[in-house]
Amino acid sequence: xxxxxxxxxxxxxxxxxxxxxxxxxxxxxxxxxxxxxxxxxxxxxxxxxxxxxxxxxxxxxxxxxxxxxxxxxxxxxxxxxxxxxxxxxxxxxxxxxxxxxxxxxxxxxxxxxxxxxxxxxxxxxxxxxxx
Amino acid sequence: xxxxxxxxxxxxxxxxxxxxxxxxxxxxxxxxxxxxxxxxxxxxxxxxxxxxxxxxxxxxxxxxxxxxxxxxxxxxxxxxxxxxxxxxxxxxxxxxxxxxxxxxxxxxxxxxxxxxxxxxxxxxxxxxxxxxxxxxxxxxxxxxxxxxxxxxxxxxxxxxxxxxxxxxxxxxxxxxxxxxxxxxxxxxxxxxxxxxxxxxxxxxxxxxxxxxxxxxxxxxxxxxxxxxxxxxxxxxxxxxxxxxxxxxxxxxxxxxxxxxxxxxxxxxxxxxxxxxxxxxxxxxxxxxxxxxxxxxxxxxxxxxxxxxxxxxxxxxxxxxxxxxxxxxxxxxxxxxxxxxxxxxxxxxxxxxxxxxxxxxxxxxxxxxxxxxxxxxxxxxxxxxxxxxxxxxxxxxxxxxxxxxxxxxxxxxxxxxxxxxxxxxxxxxxxxxxxxxxxxxxxxxxxxxxxxxxxxxxxxxxxxxxxxxxxxxxxxxxxxxxxxxxxxxxxxxxxxxxxxxxxxxxxxxxxxxxxxxxxxxxxxxxxxxxxxxxxxxxxxxxxxxxxxxxxxxxxxxxxxxxxxxxxxxxxxxxxxxxxxxxxxxxxxxxxxxxxxx
Numbered sequence: 001x002x003x004x005x006x007x008x009x010x011x012x013x014x015x016x017x018x019x020x021x022x023x024x025x026x027x028x029x030x031x032x033x034x035x036x037x038x039x040x041x042x043x044x045x046x047x048x049x050x051x052x053x054x055x056x057x058x059x060x061x062x063x064x065x066x067x068x069x070x071x072x073x074x075x076x077x078x079x080x081x082x083x084x085x086x087x088x089x090x091x092x093x094x095x096x097x098x099x100x101x102x103x104x105x106x107x108x109x110x111x112x113x114x115x116x117x118x119x120x121x122x123x124x125x126x127x128x129x130x131x
Numbered sequence: 132x133x134x135x136x137x138x139x140x141x142x143x144x145x146x147x148x149x150x151x152x153x154x155x156x157x158x159x160x161x162x163x164x165x166x167x168x169x170x171x172x173x174x175x176x177x178x179x180x181x182x183x184x185x186x187x188x189x190x191x192x193x194x195x196x197x198x199x200x201x202x203x204x205x206x207x208x209x210x211x212x213x214x215x216x217x218x219x220x221x222x223x224x225x226x227x228x229x230x231x232x233x234x235x236x237x238x239x240x241x242x243x244x245x246x247x248x249x250x251x252x253x254x255x256x257x258x259x260x261x262x263x264x265x266x267x268x269x270x271x272x273x274x275x276x277x278x279x280x281x282x283x284x285x286x287x288x289x290x291x292x293x294x295x296x297x298x299x300x301x302x303x304x305x306x307x308x309x310x311x312x313x314x315x316x317x318x319x320x321x322x323x324x325x326x327x328x329x330x331x332x333x334x335x336x337x338x339x340x341x342x343x344x345x346x347x348x349x350x351x352x353x354x355x356x357x358x359x360x361x362x363x364x365x366x367x368x369x370x371x372x373x374x375x376x377x378x379x380x381x382x383x384x385x386x387x388x389x390x391x392x393x394x395x396x397x398x399x400x401x402x403x404x405x406x407x408x409x410x411x412x413x414x415x416x417x418x419x420x421x422x423x424x425x426x427x428x429x430x431x432x433x434x435x436x437x438x439x440x441x442x443x444x445x446x447x448x449x450x451x452x453x454x455x456x457x458x459x460x461x462x463x464x465x466x467x468x469x470x471x472x473x474x475x476x477x478x479x480x481x482x483x484x485x486x487x488x489x490x491x492x493x494x495x496x497x498x499x500x501x502x503x504x505x506x507x508x509x510x511x512x513x514x515x516x517x518x519x520x521x522x523x524x525x526x527x528x529x530x531x532x533x534x535x536x537x538x539x540x541x542x543x544x545x546x547x548x549x550x551x552x553x554x555x556x557x558x559x560x561x562x563x564x565x566x567x568x569x570x571x572x573x574x575x576x577x578x579x580x581x582x583x584x585x586x587x588x589x590x591x592x593x594x595x596x597x598x599x600x601x602x603x604x605x606x607x608x609x610x611x612x613x614x615x616x617x618x619x620x621x622x623x624x625x626x627x628x629x630x631x632x633x634x635x636x637x638x639x640x641x642x643x644x645x646x647x648x649x650x651x652x653x654x655x656x657x658x659x660x661x662x663x664x665x666x667x668x669x670x671x672x673x674x675x676x677x678x679x680x681x682x683x684x685x686x687x688x689x690x691x692x693x694x695x696x697x698x699x700x701x702x703x704x705x706x707x708x709x710x711x712x713x714x715x716x717x718x719x720x721x722x723x724x725x726x727x
Binding site (some may be wrong): 007111117123 | 271
């Protein structure tokens with residue numbers, strides 16, 4: 001790849017990241033899959049999301065993984081990013097809570113009680129911009 | 132149905148719960164109903180938000196208004212002002228001045244104590260997809276150095292930034308790089324030290340698992356700066372997920388032409404190889420690590436020569452720790468000036484800590500340098516669970532020391548930690564409460580370094596073992612007062628005469644605990660008593676006659692049948708048979724068992 005190609009690709013990726021928040025189609029469920037998350041049962045959580053989305057026939061929802069968010073005390077953690085809803089981080093998400101998140105949060109835009117947690121820090125990459 | 136336009140998040144953590152968050156939740160529901168915004172606003176009960184000292188916490192989305200010390204009576208005003216009229220209730224807003232002081236990032240508005248520079252992408256991107264890294268300005272820094280900067284400019288940028296090594300000693304990174312750059316040599320190497328071995332530390336693992344590309348990008352930048360074409364990542368085999376993600380990242384970067392030959396068509400070549408460590412703690416020491424990369428036995432060699440001039444395969448080598456590397460791309464991208472605004476006068480940037488032990492919200496925290504221990508333990512960590520008293524924090528792992536209650540307000544940076552007899556170390560932070568025995572804690576750490584000593588030099592091999600034996604005697608009630616002086620002189624010799632950092636710092640935990648908890652040592656030696664009720668040889672379990680109802684639970688659970696008594700009658704413990712496992716103490720529902 002040369003410089004032009006890299007810049008073009010990066011621009012595309014940036015747009016697809018920001019489109020997540022506005023475009024109605026793109027709903028993302030991001031499961032924390034660091035060693036800590038997996039040890040706390042994130043694989044079951046991921047499995048439950050995929051099953052529930054299939055059962056509810058929600059084919060536009062994308063389930064992806066990420067590293068550790070740092071909230072070890074409430075692993076497994078999950079972030080839900082979708083239109084018309086603030087980005088929400090859920091903690092202590094076992095299979096049952098995962099199903100609840102699909103039915104309440106994704107399908108009815110209602111947050112699931114007792115499992116919402118706060119993002120630990122503001123995002124320096126997005127907010128700070130380039131020099 | 133119509134979507135909600137606002138969400139009121141009420142902290143339902145145990146600390147907030149006890150200060151009436153439940154009542155606040157009900158009142159908010161009631162107010163939303165009566166003020167006619169019930170179908171526009173969802174009131175949500177959440178998990179703990181940290182900031183427990185400031186609780187109860189209420190947060191309103193999407194505005195991100197952060198209200199603290201909210202009372203049930205405030206519910207009405209929050210709903211009528213904020214949700215109905217759209218005006219924040221300023222008197223309840225958290226004062227952000229304190230947080231902003233240490234991280235003067237002008238464009239940002241935040242209330243959190245944490246600032247994520249190193250962990251900027253952890254928990255945000257999919258670490259197995261290079262495209263997501265690119266979408267978050269990934270490889271912008273590499274692009275910038277290859278096309279716009281000369282190697283000298285990069286050194287200058289790091290100098291402005293004031294970045295110091297995060298592995299332990301805190302040596303200025305720009306100087307390290309500059310030493311290697313100035314050596315004229317055909318072959319130079321870049322090494323990433325990912326041999327994280329302190330008990331309770333996992334910052335590097337999380338960084339590698341969550342953001343592997345940032346390390347690859349940083350090492351490539353260093354290669355360009357000092358004139359090296361090859362790098363090693365030395366990582367312990369116990370980190371399979373991190374290794375796997377690094378491998379995926381390296382393959383993707385090569386495919387994109389960001390690693391390997393002719394990077395971005397510039398003619399610059401740089402490639403990286405992973406070397407697996409077998410888990411010896413001493414291999415985290417840089418000279419031992421370099422030997423291990425070469426295929427030799429992992430043992431330290433004297434410095435000088437320093438790796439910067441004579442490192443792996445005797446060639447000039449830049450070796451930095453994972454966290455140091457993770458800072459590089461963002462410094463290049465946003466500039467040294469930006470970075471230098473975070474932190475304190477001589478400790479710039481942030482530090483990641485693995486907060487564990489007797490703490491409510493254990494986790495990985497990243498704070499600007501200069502944040503106080505109190506803020507980390509009580510604001511971010513949520514304090515000590517089960518109503519116990521805070522006793523101390525152990526930082527720096529087996530090379531560090533304890534920080535006690537009296538020093539909770541000390542700013543955490545290189546200088547202050549050293550003054551207190553601890554070190555920044557790699558970032559393990561273990562919180563201890565009143566039940567932790569300080570003699571036992573230092574015995575634990577010393578046991579670790581004794582096990583991990585490579586045995587090359589006598590001060591570490593013999594000194595460590597001798598110290599350990601003394602501590603063992605003390606915890607078994609066979610210590611004598613002269614032991615305290617003995618400990619001090621052996622510790623001094625070990626510190627002074629050991630070859631590498633492992634031995635030089637091995638006595639730190641013991642020196643530090645003797646300094647701050649001498650009484651506890653004396654209680655073990657003189658009174659044959661363990662004040663924390665921890666050291667088995669010095670404690671006995673007893674049953675309180677006025678509390679025991681004779682349920683028999685303890686007797687049934689006792690593994691040695693040391694407890695006897697008729698049902699509904701007072702039970703008693705046969706001290707001859709008791710092995711002090713504490714099971715009776717744990718199972719008694721009536722607090723009838725106590726430790727003496």
